[in-house]
Amino acid sequence: MSRFLIEIRVTPRKGILDPQGKAIHHALHSLGWSTVDDVRVGKAIHLELEADDADAARSEAEAMCRKLLANPVTEDFELLQVEEAGA
Amino acid sequence: MKAAVVTFPGSNCDHDLYHAVKAVGGEPHFVWHRDRGLDGVDVVLLSGGFSYGDYLRAGAIARFSPIMDDVLAFARAGGPVAGICNGFQVLCEAGLLPGALIRNASLKFQSENVRIRVERTDTVFTADYTEGQVLQIPSAHAEGNYRADAETIERLEGEGRVLFRYVDATGEASDAGNPNGSVANVAGIVDEGGRVMGMMPHPERAMDDLLGSRDGRGFFTSLLSAFAGSAA
Numbered sequence: 001m002s003r004f005l006i007e008i009r010v011t012p013r014k015g016i017l018d019p020q021g022k023a024i025h026h027a028l029h030s031l032g033w034s035t036v037d038d039v040r041v042g043k044a045i046h047l048e049l050e051a052d053d054a055d056a057a058r059s060e061a062e063a064m065c066r067k068l069l070a071n072p073v074t075e076d077f078e079l080l081q082v083e084e085a086g087a
Numbered sequence: 088m089k090a091a092v093v094t095f096p097g098s099n100c101d102h103d104l105y106h107a108v109k110a111v112g113g114e115p116h117f118v119w120h121r122d123r124g125l126d127g128v129d130v131v132l133l134s135g136g137f138s139y140g141d142y143l144r145a146g147a148i149a150r151f152s153p154i155m156d157d158v159l160a161f162a163r164a165g166g167p168v169a170g171i172c173n174g175f176q177v178l179c180e181a182g183l184l185p186g187a188l189i190r191n192a193s194l195k196f197q198s199e200n201v202r203i204r205v206e207r208t209d210t211v212f213t214a215d216y217t218e219g220q221v222l223q224i225p226s227a228h229a230e231g232n233y234r235a236d237a238e239t240i241e242r243l244e245g246e247g248r249v250l251f252r253y254v255d256a257t258g259e260a261s262d263a264g265n266p267n268g269s270v271a272n273v274a275g276i277v278d279e280g281g282r283v284m285g286m287m288p289h290p291e292r293a294m295d296d297l298l299g300s301r302d303g304r305g306f307f308t309s310l311l312s313a314f315a316g317s318a319a
Contacts, residue, residue, distance in 0.1 A: 068151070
């Protein structure tokens with residue numbers, strides 16, 4: 001077993017209203033960054049877990065996303081990084 | 088009517104629900120989320136509050152509390168389950184109701200009296216109201232913006248499963264009457280069988296003129312009438 005560091009990104013699904021993104025978009029425009037067309041806000045979740053190998057770690061993390069970490073009605077998830085700790 | 092009022096860590100309307108059930112002559116009892124067993128219960132009520140601090144997503148962690156296995160079994164056996172505010176969020180996360188509740192479009196915690204229209208009265212939750220009746224009910228939430236994909240919304244509308252809709256002073260389901268940006272002004276829905284219900288506003292806070300409205304009483308008297316045979 002090895003220890004893996006996993007970074008998960010959860011974002012509001014396309015077409016789902018993102019009120020936080022809208023507020024930040026508005027603030028950026030107020031500050032003069034009128035070039036910003038759109039802002040979406042998600043969250044990053046960092047996990048440390050034990051697994052046999054990177055594939056096993058990845059599939060465990062995906063299962064966690066499907067069951068708890070993301071709500072498929074409103075959110076998409078993506079595993080940004082799966083790396084062995086201290087490797 | 089024997090009502091189980093479920094308390095999660097962070098629930099804060101459980102005592103209001105207990106009081107409301109008692110006020111109409113029902114028999115409430117609290118069930119801690121780690122306890123098991125709903126034998127002999129007529130109705131399960133999931134209260135408002137901030138279960139598990141609403142960390143991750145509102146209702147996402149509470150949905151895996153031990154009592155929820157019993158709530159799911161109770162609902163599948165046809166037992167009526169009502170989730171109010173955080174309880175609605177828990178029922179959506181648990182998959183007992185479709186859709187999800189996201190941050191209010193205003194980005195604010197909206198705490199105000201809202202108007203909701205009773206869209207159907209053939210449920211155990213609304214039998215004592217009249218169709219089209221407009222209720223004044225307090226609402227207090229940051230994440231009550233109901234969302235579902237277009238297909239789901241079409242199905243909900245087609246099957247008449249929108250139980251309550253936010254309306255304005257003229258009784259119309261307009262943007263002006265919508266406190267959180269919910270699609271189709273949805274304030275409450277039911278499942279296919281009409282026995283599992285979720286709503287964001289708080290009928291348990293509208294039980295007495297002293298509180299500004301007694302329009303919530305009908306919700307509890309409806310349940311009481313449905314289960315009069317097993318009254319205390």
